[in-house]
Each structure stands twice: as C-alpha cells, then as structure tokens.
Amino acid sequence: MRGCEVISNKTSRVGQLAGALFFCLWFIAGNAWAANQQLGTMQSQIKEQQKNIKLSKQELAKLNTQLKADEQAISAAAAKLNQTKQQLKQNQQKLATLQKDKQALELQAKYQKQLLAKQAESAFQAGNHDYLKLLLNQQDPAKLSRSLDYYDYLNKARIEAIDALRVTHTKLAKNQQATKETESKLQALLSEQQEHHQALLASQQSRAKVRNQLQQSVQNDEQKLTKLVKAEKALKARLEELRRQREEQERRERAERERLAKLKAEQERQRRLEAQRLAAEQKRIAEQQRIAAQQQKVGEQQRLAAQQQKVTEQQNRVAEQQAAARSSKPNSGGYSGLSTNGSLRWPVQGPILISYGSPRTAELKWKGTLIGASEGTQVKAVAPGQVVYADWLDGFGMLLVIDHGRGYMSLYGHNQSLLRQVGQSVEQGEPVALVGDSGGQDRSGLYFEIRYQGEAINPTKWLARR
Template sequence: MSGAGSLSSLRVLGSATLACLALLAGGSAGAQSISTLTKQQQNAEQLRRDLQEKISEVQKRIDESESDRKDVTESLRQSETEISRLNARLDDLDSQRDKTERELDDLRKEQGGQQALMEQRREELAEQLKSQYTHGVSPWAALLSGDDAQKIGRDLTYLSYVAKARTQAVVALNTEIARLDAVKKKVADHQKTLQGLADEAEKNKADLEQEKQKHAAVLARVEADLTARRSQASKLARDDKRLNALIDDIQSSIVKQREAIRRAAIEREAREAARRKALQQAREQAARQAAQQAALAARRAEQAARQAQAAREAEQRAYMTAEEQTEALRRARENAPSAGAGVQPAPDLNAASRSAAAAREQLAQARIQRENLEIDREKARLARLRAEEQVQLAQKAREDERKAAAEASSGSAGLQRGAPWPVRGSVQGRFGTPRPDTGDVWRGILIRAGSGTPVKAVGSGNVVYASWVQGFGNLIIVEHQNGYLSVYGYNQSLSKRVGDRVRIGETIARVGATGGQVDPGLYFEIRQGSTPVDPVSWLAR
C-alpha cells in the first residue's frame, strides 16, 4: 500500500477514535438509563476490537516507513479550532448588526413621531398666545378696564385657566423636546455601535483569512508528515487504554444503577406497605369506633325505652289514683248534707276536693314526663339507626375498595355492572323521582356524605371534563371504553384534569357543597351516550 493510503487510513482512524471516545466519555454520566449504558458498552467493545486491529496494521506499516516526521496534529487542531471560533464570531457580529439596524429603524421612526409631536405642541402653544394677544386678554387689561368688580373677577378667573393651559402646553413641549433629545442620543449610540460592529467584523474577516492561510500551510505539512508517524502506535495504545477504562466505568455505572433501582424498589415497596398498613389500621380504628358508637347508641336506646315504659306505668298509676280521688270526691258530695247560703262545706268534702286536684296535677306531670321520655327514646332509636348505618357504610366502603382493587388488577376496561360506589352515604335523591328544588326529575342520585370525603371513579376511563358548571358546581366527567359516561357534581375540589387516565377506585374529587348547595353531598349520574340511566342499577348492592 502506498504512503498516501497509509496516511489517509491513520488520519481517519485517529479522528474516529477521538470522536468516539469524546462521545462515550460525555455520555457516561450516572443519570443515564441502564439500556443506554448497555448500548454504549456494546459500541465501546466493538470500537476496541476495531482499534486493536488497526493498531496491528499501523505498527506493521510504521516499521516499514520512516519515523522522523514531526507530529503536527496539535497545530492542526489549534488552527481548525481558531477558524471555527472566527466563523462563529462573524455570525454573531452579523446577528448583532441585523438586530442593531432593526432597532435603529425603530428609533428613526420614533424620532419622526417625536418630531411631529413636538411641532404639534409648538403649534398649540403658538395658537394660545396668538388668541390671547388678538383678543387683548391680560390681567392688567382686566384690572384697568373700569368694569364692575364681578366682571373683572370672571375675567381674571378665565385668565387663570388660560395661564394653566399655557403652562401645561409649555411643560408638554419641554417633555417632547427632552424625549426627542433622548431618541436622538439613542440613534447616535446605535450608529456608533453599528460602526464598531462593522470595524470588528472587518478585523475578524482579516484574521479569518490569515488563519485560513495558516491552516492551509499546516494542512500541507500534515499531508507530508503523516506519511510515517511512529508515534501513532503509542497514541493508539493510549486510546485503547482509555477505551478500556471507559468500558470499566460504564460497567460500574450499570452495576450501581441496578443496585440503586433495586434499593429504590425495596424502599418504595416498604413505604407502600407502611401506607397500606397505616390506612388499614385507621380503617380498623374507625370501624371499632363506629361499632362502639353503635353499641353505645343501642344501650342508650334500650335505657330510654325502659325509662319510657316506666313513665307509662307511672302515668297509668297516676291515672288510676286520679280516678279514685275523683270517685271519692263524687261520693263525698253525695253524702254531704244540704247547706244554705253562707254555710261552709263539710271537712270531708274539702279534703276530697284537695286530693282529687292533687291527683289530677300528678297525672298531668306524669303525662309530661312520659312524653319527654318518649321523645328521648325516639332520639336514641334514631341515633342507634344512624350509628348502625355508619357501621354498614364503612363495611360496604371496604368492600368497594377490595372490589376496585380486584378489577384494577384484572385489567377490565370500561364500566361494569356491580361497580363500587363513588362514595358511601345516605341516598336522598332517587333517579326518576321529582326534584323539590327545580320541579324536574332526578337524572341521577344525590348521596349525602361528609365534606372532603374522597370521590372514587366507578370505572377506568379518561377524564373528558373537569370544571365548574352552574347548578352542578365543580363537575368532573369520566368517559369509559364501552360508551358510558360517569358524572360527578357538587364537588369541593377536583383532583384530575382533562386528558388524565384514571383507574377504577382512584380518587378523582372531594365531596363538597358547590353549585348552590347547602349541605355537602355528591350528585352522581351514569349516561349511555347522552341518555341518563339509573346509576343504582350499575352499582354494587
């Protein structure tokens, strides 16, 4: 092979090796993915094999060539770097010149506008002075006119307004003059800047031409000197050593990243397990408290029932006593002798009357006590029912969560029959029944729940609407794959945005009282296309 061919092969090999090493060295950062590092490792291994083959070939040719040529690679690199820098600087100067010329055009336009505005202010001031002079209006003329005092006062008032207007015109004129001077200064500065850019561009062009000549000379030496470069073998050996070190570094990075990923997965699983455990403990605690409240409410209801029964028995006894006393009073009246006017009733009759009155008073008090205890018993019964309902709702909510988790893990798409409820609570508005607030019928259901309670998606899908709507407050709509929509209204806040993908059982909002509502709750609809359907028929029993 000729010396020129050997020179070309060495030059291409050296440039390619340096470029690949620079690329791989720049890409070995720890933030890269394992797949990227693996690909870099494979590329580096292939490059090492190619490099070792070239080393053997070059060493053989070097042994056959002269070895006393000067290494001019560094000079060539410096020359080419300087040419690149000068070209970049010229491009930057062209960009600055274009920008400065555009700004200069804008300033000249602004200068013309300011000049016209200043002429307008001068004309306005001249017109004022001319008008005042033509009509002979001045403070001395008014004072020496001999007119009555009221007319002189009016003239002087008018003159004060004229003086203020003239003062304002003068101030405006001075302002426009100052602005014009500032614009002129900017124009001069930009012209000076343009001249400086032009001078620098000329100097850089001259430097570029000189550097190109230098580069041509260096390149000529390279073409002559690179025919035999004994130092190429040692250089390639150094490149091979650097490449081996880089491959080791990539492998170390892969190992570290895999370990970091493994540890992060363990920590993430531990946090998730702790979160699930804490959530489960909170739910169990809430269930225990609800059960305790239900038991307490049941005991109170039973106690209230016993007290009400005792009050009814006491009332019955008071009633019997009142009947007996009334009968005794009737007999006493029958047995009492007739008495004329002014004769006092018999003592037995008086005693019977007092006993009957006391018995009636006792009966009235017993009835009041019995009625109060009946009211307390009914309150206790309602409290027991509410506590039992809360226990049932909590149990059903846990069942909803288990069902949602099972369906999410199974990968089922769309809305399914027996879906978990969006929130558990008492249903106060039923599908198809009249609405007392609008006179229309319910197209969904109203579920009463505490403010801030999480609202869950009843099926997987995409959020197609999430905003405030009059009458429905903060509204979110989820589109399911099988052509159904689920609608959630009156929310305190929305947790998802349009375009978000949601899973069944995922929190998408919080219960609130927006849209004109008084009590917190969730308005929930299911629609097949645009047609409302009874949502209860789709939800778990």
C-alpha cells in the first residue's frame, strides 16, 4: 500500500509537472503570437507613417514650387510698379514745366495786346490820314516828309506787334497740344500703375495663402530642421560653385595680366632701343650741323634741320605708341574684398530682429542677421562688387549674392524684388533689391550675411556701429 501511495504521489507530481509544462508552452505560444501581432501592427503603422511622410513631402514640394512662382510674380510686378512710378514722376515734372511756359506765354500775349492797343490809340489820336491824300495835299514839303515818316513808322510798329502776337498765339497752341499729350500719357501711366498695383495685390494674396499652407505643413520640428539643413547645404553648394567659377576667372585674369606685362616689357625694351638709336642719330646730326656751321653751307644746314625734324617726329610717334599701349591695358575688373574697420553702411535701416549666432533650432544657429524694414524699402550694396546670383532659392526667397573679391561675398535674402542681374557690377550704396517677405516669412525684413570662402562670418566687424 505504501508503494502504491508512493507511485500515486509520483504520478501526481508528474501530472502536475506536465500540466505546468503545458501551461508554460501555452503561455509562451500566446506571448509569441501576441508579439507577432504587435510587430505586425507596428510594421503597418510604420508603413502608414512612411506613406504619410511621403505624401507630406510631395505636398511640400508642390507648395514650394507654387511659392516660388508667386514670389517671382510679385518681384516682377513690384519692379514694374517702381518703374511706372519713376515715369509718372518725370511726366508730372514735364507737365509742371509746360504749365509754367503757358503762364509766361499768356503774360507775353497780354503785353503784346496792350502794346497793339496803345499803337492803335496813338494812330487814332494822330488822325486818320490817307496816304495818297497826304501826297496830293499842297503843304510844306518838310512837313509832308515828316508826316510820311511818322505814318511809315506807325505802320511798321503795328505790323511788328501783330506778327509778334501771331507767333505768341502759335506757341500757345503748341504748348496746349504738348500739355494734352502729356496729360494723356499721365492718364495712361496712372491706369498702368493701377493695373500693376492690382496684379501685385493679387500675387501677394496668392502668396499669403500658399505661405500659410507651407507654414502649416512644416509645423513639425523635425521637418523644420530637415528643411533648414537642406537649404543651408544647397546654399553652400551654390556658393562653392560660384567661388570655383570666380577663382577660375581670376586665374584667367592673372594669366592675361602676365601676358600684358610681358608685352609691356617687350615694348619698353623696343622703346629703349629706339631711343638709343634716335640719340645716336641726333648726335650724328649735331656733329654734321657743327661741321656745316664751320663750312657755312646754308643748304647743308637746311637738310640737317629737316633730318632733325624727322627725328623729332619719330620720337613723338614712339611716345604716342607708348601712351596707346598704356591706355589699351584692360581693366582686370577685380575687387579688393571688404575692409574690417567697421566703416560699411548697413544695407537697410531698421531694428535687428535676429542677430548673428542666435539659436535657430535645437541644433542650428543663425548664419546672418534679420533686419526689420517696410516692404518695398530699397536694399543697398554694402561695398562694390559683381552680382553672381539673383534668383529664388528655397529657404531664402528672392536672393541676391554679390562677390566683393578676395573670397568675400554678401547675401541679401527674403526680398520682394531684385533690381540687378547676374554679371552686373554694383557700387557701394547702389540699390540692388526691394525689401519683402519672400521664402515663407511672416513679416517683412532683409536677411543679410557676409561669407568668406563660402563660410558665414559675423558681419559686425565690417558694418558701422548703429
């Protein structure tokens, strides 16, 4: 019995162990199935998220394309509006000049009418004498001669006054015609300005709508960071390309300068040889003149004088060739970079909204300075240079880049319109753009950078203290 109990107990423990094992296997299988289910759900969510991100990126690309087109349209409309305003101002000045001329001509006509009236009154007071009657009248010859002279004088004076009045009336008619034409042009310019203004407003409304959609699509911090890094890389790549192009151009200019220097050295050597030859010739002629003076031969002296004149003319031609060679030296067109004495003027006047080096995101800092200014304010070049980029760029809107030489460049971003094109030279203080809020900004202002060898540097060392 005791053995049966032992066997029964062992059997019971085996059953318990088997049950426990079965329960463990069932629990493990259940967890594996749950894990697989969870993994599948996560993979589905990841795929769905990737799909959403892909769609968001496509929509963002479309919005960027639309933003670029709208802001380019705004730039063109603002440039036309600015040009129309200048033409309108010129025509208004012309109209004012015509009005002054008209007043002067009217005063002149009034004076001429008064003069003619006085002459007629004088003739009436003198009596209405018939010319033939004066000739046939039996009077003293001297008195008759005086009367005839006075009669001729009055007639000539009246004729001259009538002719002068007629000329004045002709000028007044021409003045009125010119005034009407100028007023017609002014009306046409005003209509054109209104059309440009309406087009500008329509483009601005469209751009504002696209800008709001764009800002909503980049609310996520990760998307903002990606966009900023992408824009920075695109800008650096473009600047690096421009720097390489500029270095290649400077290399060609150095080669041209070396070639011209060699040519100038050769011309100088030829000039010295020619001068030596002319000096020897002058010495020989002087010796011949001395001999001719001793021999008192007038003919020989005249021949030597002619030779001296010829030598002088040759010297003058050599001097002219040297002057022409110096004036024909081409200008290399190079620029001397930027001075660090803090004397450069700011491109626009306004408050500093964002300073260089301030945090932009958790990982990025601002590479330049954002200066607040009203839309349409003129942006002026800080130093002389050449425009190497003038177009829309993602993240910077309507962007203009000026190369100042020696590796220095200045950048002007978020403009409403660009007033200069690639390849044009600009002077210090010359207007190059109009302030705007392109590139998806929510307020108007100028984004300004100074770069050396493609890297952004603090502009405060170059710009004057505010």
